[in-house]
Amino acid sequence: MFGLEKLFTRGKSSKQRVIELLSRYRSTAFPVGIEANWVTSIEEKDGGVVVSINFPFAVDCNSPLQTYLQKELACNVEINSQVIVVGKPAFKSIKHIILVASGKGGVGKSTTALNLAYGLASQGGKVGILDADIYGPSMPSLLGLENQKPNTTDNKTLEPLQKNGIKVMSIGFLVDQNDATVWRGPMASQALTQLLNETNWGELDYLIVDMPPGTGDIQLTMTQKVPATGAIVVTTPQTLALADAQKGIAMFEKVQLPLLGLVENMSFFNCEHCGERNYVFGQDGGAKLASRYGAPLLAEIPLNSEIRRCSEKAQNILSYEENAPSESAMAQHYVACSQLVASMIYYQSNHHSSVEIVVTQD
Template sequence: MFSKIFSSKTLPSDAKQTLVDSLNRYRSENFPQGILYPDIDPEITLEKGNDIVIKLSLPFPCNSEIQLLTEMLTKEVKQTVRFDVKYNVKPVRRHELLGIKNIIAIASGKGGVGKSTTAVNLAYALIAEGASVGILDADIYGPSVPTLLGLKGAKPSSDDGKLLTPINANGLSAMSLGFLVDEDDATVWRGPMASRAFSQLLNETDWQGIDYLIVDMPPGTGDIQLTLSQQVPVAASVVITTPQDIALADAIKGIAMFEQVKVPVLGIIENMSYHQCENCGHQSHLFGEGGGQRVANKYDTQLLGQLPLDVSIRRDADQGVSPLLTDNTSNISEQYRKIARTIAAQLYLQLDSRSPNTAKLLIED
């Protein structure tokens, strides 16, 4: 297999074999079968300056992992190793939505658990890992994405008079009803009208070929959630909760709703999981402990991560910036990036072979 993938110029045979052995041996949570999947065929060349360049195409973004692998291989062969990686993200579900490969619904059973903040930061984390990403603010009654992105007052344009061009927020394509109405105006709409507004935002925006669309769902299990699950081929959902019993009870309702309409629940993120003292490092579980893991175990899903109650997250959100933009190597940023890598990998590993699923919910009297 490997006889054809090397430049035959001057790369020493022992260096070649070391690279082959290392690539074959590498395993991680996101690459349980190794980074060289049966359908992944790398090309290894020696460039000017004696840098070894490994070119390969991967099915999901994982820049952080590639960086670790680069450092490991450079140390092993005692020669500079660089990766030239192309991420070839494919749709998990077949659909006819133009410009979007995969839709991920970020949901919660109740408000106040940090869902929107988490959705925005996960979107930026996916970008940091190498993906092209959009975010759709589906909270028609209380859109918060414009504030979280620092884009209050921004207005989308239209190049063709038919599709809206999403607002570019540091590489993130964003759309929200908050861009289309005045900030202080109340959206006093009945459910069907709100659902139509959501459908228009989704279908009448030029998403421009993004790998992932993060949909920041409104809290609860109402009309918008049903519209999304009935009409849109959602690749997966992620449920946000806090460890508090009252939040967990509502998170369970959210999981049950997605199961009923046959939208896969990829996992749970436990937000405000703990507070860590800046001085001594002690962790205090202000809202309880272990709730997210118990719910994940009960519903046969996974706990994707436990995010801290941290003043920097609140401060960044109020200022309309993301920690992924201010310092993407910080501990907080790395936690978001780890969750993002897991989401991207699990979409590929667990859902790639499943058939399309758009379900209708039957409500009986």
């Protein structure tokens, strides 16, 4: 490494040089670089540079950014970062509401919704999840909260349960898990509205709503009465699932709710013996559907037993005991997806209409 006096040429100060490099940094989450007003301080210390940044959306890019700056500056770089999600509350004290939907059941929508919530929380966001599947709530089981009941402190609102840093509310906490919810559409929609309105969510950066499959009353209630930021559609590459996913996308278009993108679940299977990729349910279906609607394909999640194990054991896949987060390929799929979603919401809500976000797949 060279001394700082050799780094900053052409009359530029160390701060100017770092700001310039940050503006040139590019990644999927930062399509136009890191803005100067996010940087709170730049200091020279022990022959290196200490950069402090407040990121306006849920993202943790310290390692790649540090590597980039160290290479460009040829000195040691320390990055101190924190996430302060920008935006005025859209609903109560919730800044962004993200609907996770699917055209049909069985495509892994609830698992994707939960792991997306874990991803956003791991990147510094304050996250909650609302289980909007009145007829088949999954969150109590996925979070290991069966038979748990929410409390109330004022006899007016319910306190959400918490697990792994996520606030959660579900009709499954209020009814017996062995009972069938036999309600007509309007009654189910009213119950969902009450769950949303009468839960003391507190301050949240992101509320993930696990929608029921299909395009019925509950979906219309959530899209028409809730100020949602956008929707994510989960599908598999299978032709039948894609046909139903297309109907879900068409519904969001009709109610003029932005489509944030698609997640293709069970995208492929990696053989543990030969390493060959096997496309069990078809290939490129999600990518073609996303391209047809001009939406990004946010993630291609493999068919993998680690996801099943975490779901059955109610474990956070990002900190699953058998895999450190940095070593789990499955965890990284969800982290990358959450970063991209948070980035898109930031750029869309802050009127960066000319920003083009390109999604790259490994």
